[in-house]
Amino acid sequence: MHETRIRVRFDEVDTMDVVHHPRYLVYFEVARTEYFRDLGMAYRDVMAGGTHLAIIEAGARYMRSAKYDDELVVETRCTVVGGASVTLRYAVRRGEETLATGFTRLGAVDLAGRAKRLPEDVRAKFAAVLESDPHGAGGSRVQTGA
Amino acid sequence: MHETRIRVRFDEVDTMDVVHHPRYLVYFEVARTEYFRDLGMAYRDVMAGGTHLAIIEAGARYMRSAKYDDELVVETRCTVVGGASVTLRYAVRRGEETLATGFTRLGAVDLAGRAKRLPEDVRAKFAAVLESDPHGAGGSRVQTGA
Amino acid sequence: MHETRIRVRFDEVDTMDVVHHPRYLVYFEVARTEYFRDLGMAYRDVMAGGTHLAIIEAGARYMRSAKYDDELVVETRCTVVGGASVTLRYAVRRGEETLATGFTRLGAVDLAGRAKRLPEDVRAKFAAVLESDPHGAGGSRVQTGA
Amino acid sequence: MHETRIRVRFDEVDTMDVVHHPRYLVYFEVARTEYFRDLGMAYRDVMAGGTHLAIIEAGARYMRSAKYDDELVVETRCTVVGGASVTLRYAVRRGEETLATGFTRLGAVDLAGRAKRLPEDVRAKFAAVLESDPHGAGGSRVQTGA
Numbered sequence: 001m002h003e004t005r006i007r008v009r010f011d012e013v014d015t016m017d018v019v020h021h022p023r024y025l026v027y028f029e030v031a032r033t034e035y036f037r038d039l040g041m042a043y044r045d046v047m048a049g050g051t052h053l054a055i056i057e058a059g060a061r062y063m064r065s066a067k068y069d070d071e072l073v074v075e076t077r078c079t080v081v082g083g084a085s086v087t088l089r090y091a092v093r094r095g096e097e098t099l100a101t102g103f104t105r106l107g108a109v110d111l112a113g114r115a116k117r118l119p120e121d122v123r124a125k126f127a128a129v130l131e132s133d134p135h136g137a138g139g140s141r142v143q144t145g146a
Numbered sequence: 147m148h149e150t151r152i153r154v155r156f157d158e159v160d161t162m163d164v165v166h167h168p169r170y171l172v173y174f175e176v177a178r179t180e181y182f183r184d185l186g187m188a189y190r191d192v193m194a195g196g197t198h199l200a201i202i203e204a205g206a207r208y209m210r211s212a213k214y215d216d217e218l219v220v221e222t223r224c225t226v227v228g229g230a231s232v233t234l235r236y237a238v239r240r241g242e243e244t245l246a247t248g249f250t251r252l253g254a255v256d257l258a259g260r261a262k263r264l265p266e267d268v269r270a271k272f273a274a275v276l277e278s279d280p281h282g283a284g285g286s287r288v289q290t291g292a
Numbered sequence: 293m294h295e296t297r298i299r300v301r302f303d304e305v306d307t308m309d310v311v312h313h314p315r316y317l318v319y320f321e322v323a324r325t326e327y328f329r330d331l332g333m334a335y336r337d338v339m340a341g342g343t344h345l346a347i348i349e350a351g352a353r354y355m356r357s358a359k360y361d362d363e364l365v366v367e368t369r370c371t372v373v374g375g376a377s378v379t380l381r382y383a384v385r386r387g388e389e390t391l392a393t394g395f396t397r398l399g400a401v402d403l404a405g406r407a408k409r410l411p412e413d414v415r416a417k418f419a420a421v422l423e424s425d426p427h428g429a430g431g432s433r434v435q436t437g438a
Numbered sequence: 439m440h441e442t443r444i445r446v447r448f449d450e451v452d453t454m455d456v457v458h459h460p461r462y463l464v465y466f467e468v469a470r471t472e473y474f475r476d477l478g479m480a481y482r483d484v485m486a487g488g489t490h491l492a493i494i495e496a497g498a499r500y501m502r503s504a505k506y507d508d509e510l511v512v513e514t515r516c517t518v519v520g521g522a523s524v525t526l527r528y529a530v531r532r533g534e535e536t537l538a539t540g541f542t543r544l545g546a547v548d549l550a551g552r553a554k555r556l557p558e559d560v561r562a563k564f565a566a567v568l569e570s571d572p573h574g575a576g577g578s579r580v581q582t583g584a
Contacts, residue, residue, distance in 0.1 A: 010306065010471065010481075011314065011464050015193075015360065016259065017307045021201040022175075025168035026449050033448065033507065043448075044507045047161075055167040059205030065259060068307065069471065069482045113162065113211060156325065156335075157318050160448065161455045161506065168449065172303050179302065179361065189302075190361045214453065215325065215336045307485075308551065313493040314467075317460035339453075347459040351497030357551060405454065405503060 001133075002038055002076045004031040008068055018065040024100050025058055028090045031074035032104070035088070039125045051119050053106040056085065060102035070094055077133075081126040084108050084117050147279075148184055148222045150177040156214055164211040170246050171204055174236045177220035178250070181234070185271045197265050199252040202231060206248035216240055223279075227272040230254050230263050293425075294330055294368045296323040302360055310357040316392050317350055320382045323366035324396070327380070331417045343411050345398040348377060352394035362386055369425075373418040376400050376409050439571075440476055440514045442469040448506055456503040462538050463496055466528045469512035470542070473526070477563045489557050491544040494523065498540035508532055515571075519564040522546050522555050 012023045036043040046053070066072055073093045080087040085107045092100045108118045117123075158169045182189040192199070212218055219239045226233040231253045238246045254264045263269075304315045328335040338345070358364055365385045372379040377399045384392045400410045409415075450461045474481040484491070504510055511531045518525040523545045530538045546556045555561075 009464065010467055011312050013307055014302065015305055015307060015309045016198060016257065018200070018259070020303050021204060022168040022171035022303065025171065026447065029168075029448055042507065052162060054164070054211075055208055057205070057207045058167060059203070061203045062201055065200075067482075069480065111162065113164070155318065156321055156452065157458050157460065159453055161451055161453060163453045166449050172301065175303065176301055188361065190359075215334065308490060308549065310492070310551070313496060314460040314463035317463065321460075344454060346456070346503075347500055349497070349499045350459060351495070353495045354493055357492075403454065405456070 002031070002035040004034040004074045004076065006030060006072045006074060008066055008070045008072065010068055013068045016065075017067050019067070019070075021060070021062060024060050024062070024092060024102060025104075027072070027074050027092060028058075028060075028076075028088075028102055028104055031076045031090060032088060035076045039129070041122060041125060046119070046122060047111075049119060050111055051116065051122070052109050052111060052113075053086070054109045054113070055104055056107045057105040058103065060100055062100045064094075064097055064099045066092070066094060066099050072099070078126045078129050079103075080105075081118075081123060081130060083123070084115060086118065086122075086126050148177070148181040150180040150220045150222065152176060152218045152220060154212055154214055154216045154218065159214045162211075163213050165213070165216075167206070167208060170206050170208070170238060170248060171250075173218070173220050173238060174204075174206075174222075174234075174248055174250055177222045177236060178234060181222045185275070187268060187271060192265070192268060193257075195265060196257055197262065197268070198255050198257060198259075199232070200255045200259070201250055202253045203251040204249065206246055208246045210240075210243055210245045212238070212240060212245050218245070224272045224275050225249075226251075227264075227269060227276060229269070230261060232264065232268075232272050294323070294327040296326040296366045296368065298322060298364045298366060300358055300360055300362045300364065305360045308357075309359050311359070311362075313352070313354060316352050316354070316384060316394060317396075319364070319366050319384060320350075320352075320368075320380075320394055320396055323368045323382060324380060327368045331421070333414060333417060338411070338414060339403075341411060342403055343408065343414070344401050344403060344405075345378070346401045346405070347396055348399045349397040350395065352392055354392045356386075356389055356391045358384070358386060358391050364391070370418045370421050371395075372397075373410075373415060373422060375415070376407060378410065378414075378418050440469070440473040442472040442512045442514065444468060444510045444512060446504055446506055446508045446510065451506045454503075455505050457505070457508075459498070459500060462498050462500070462530060462540060463542075465510070465512050465530060466496075466498075466514075466526075466540055466542055469514045469528060470526060473514045477567070479560060479563060484557070484560060485549075487557060488549055489554065489560070490547050490549060490551075491524070492547045492551070493542055494545045495543040496541065498538055500538045502532075502535055502537045504530070504532060504537050510537070516564045516567050517541075518543075519556075519561060519568060521561070522553060524556065524560075524564050 014020045075091045087105045089103045160166045221237045233251045235249045254262050306312045367383045379397045381395045452458045513529045525543045527541045
């Protein structure tokens with residue numbers, strides 16, 4: 001599991017001083033960038049190598065609200081890796097409280113947007129994460145298909 | 147079913163000229179505002195009346211990408227209404243193509259963020275929509291609970 | 293002078309229900325896209341032709357605040373056109389009130405970001421606008437240099 | 439002079455992998471929040487005390503572009519403080535390069551948006567900064583009026 005710290009910006013809250021819900025998908029993306037970096041593959045290098053990981057599906061559940069200037073922690077973990085896609089799960093916490101959870105399923109595409117296989121080094125990194133923590137993600141698995 | 151037209155703005159696309167995925171939740175919100183207006187209850191009046199509809203859960207599936215300056219249509223329909231929440235479903239189209247689908251489950255809260263019942267006029271509007279189109283939404287229903 | 297209508301979105305206002313100030317630069321950009329279209333050169337076609345108009349300088353003065361769901365009009369006019377840049381001025385109105393004014397100076401760059409001359413058709417369109425309305429913009433002028 | 443570090447997020451760049459120009463005003467705001475905190479007055483506490491600092495005027499000059507995942511430093515300094523407003527100046531750097539500069543003039547308003555005097559402690563903090571560094575900001579000054 002990987003952790004990223006995020007401070008809520010003023011432009012991210014709504015009229016009730018609550019972080020606007022689409023912003024959590026941006027927080028997931030910020031966390032994902034740091035998670036990739038920690039795995040030894042900066043996402044911008046993955047792109048420079050000709051692969052973009054497009055979002056196929058995303059979702060979030062909102063339990064408690066975050067406010068301007070709050071310090072949040074986004075926990076990220078890989079739960080499924082296939083030949084052409086990977087699923088990451090996220091939890092946004094403020095201290096002991098879980099504010100929201102969510103997931104994104106990412107599919108490899110080339111720079112023209114056509115579906116392709118995950119680059120082998122990317123797939124291998126996530127497969128290694130899953131194998132080292134088979135129980136940690138509540139059903140994590142390496143798939144043989146896409 | 148309600149339709150809202152949206153023109154993709156330059157700040158909404160990413161490095162691949164693809165609308166950034168969190169932006170679809172904003173498009174759903176823009177469509178929701180227009181849907182409420184067409185139902186005869188401007189959302190800002192609902193808020194002025196002391197109720198905010200907070201997002202409890204949201205999700206989207208992305209099938210095709212939208213580009214800068216594309217003209218999109220967001221279709222919105224109510225699929226479930228309860229005593230304290232309502233679920234809306236969305237489809238984003240460009241001409242005949244469906245680019246993405248999604249949903250939001252909204253829960254009534256007071257202006258301090260505490261859960262409350264839906265205002266009776268709001269609940270009644272959505273119940274009337276569902277009753278007039280019982281089959282249209284593939285399982286739409288009026289719930290007696292929350 | 294060109295007019296674009298914009299409805300304020302919920303994600304664009306802050307905790308005081310005031311449109312967040314950077315958003316006006318986005319409104320200027322939306323208005324600019326429509327202004328280009330009305331001049332007969334869709335901005336995406338300009339880009340497809342190998343030219344991007346990068347922002348060199350931008351500024352805004354904020355007099356009154358706009359709120360969620362307000363209907364705004366952004367007035368756009370060209371005030372200076374040179375060989376490599378063009379200056380546009382904007383006023384954001386709600387009915388008779390002027391909420392904000394601003395400007396952007398745009399410089400032509402190629403798709404690698406290197407400065408270049410304005411494409412001749414783009415320069416000519418703006419020069420024609422200025423010549424047809426020499427007094428309208430309070431000092432509009434066609435420059436012979438950049 | 440105060441420094442804030444910012445990592446460019448994926449949603450902040452455009453089709454050319456260039457940080458979208460309105461985003462710099464958001465970076466200035468993030469830097470401003472940290473500057474206030476370092477001066478011993480968290481901006482959310484200023485708001486909780488009944489004062490909002492509204493943007494009266496803002497501007498930026500863009501010299502070089504920032505890209506996804508760049509690490510930037512925003513330098514912030516106070517250059518003018520009056521009875522009801524304060525002007526801050528910013529420079530955005532990446533290593534030795536200056537990418538952009540800008541300013542914001544902030545006016546005190548109450549929570550209903552009406553102009554008011556700066557709270558005395560806020561005015562005093564900025565006045566102390568200016569007095570301790572009279573030459574540093576190239577014309578910084580404490581004004582006796584607004």
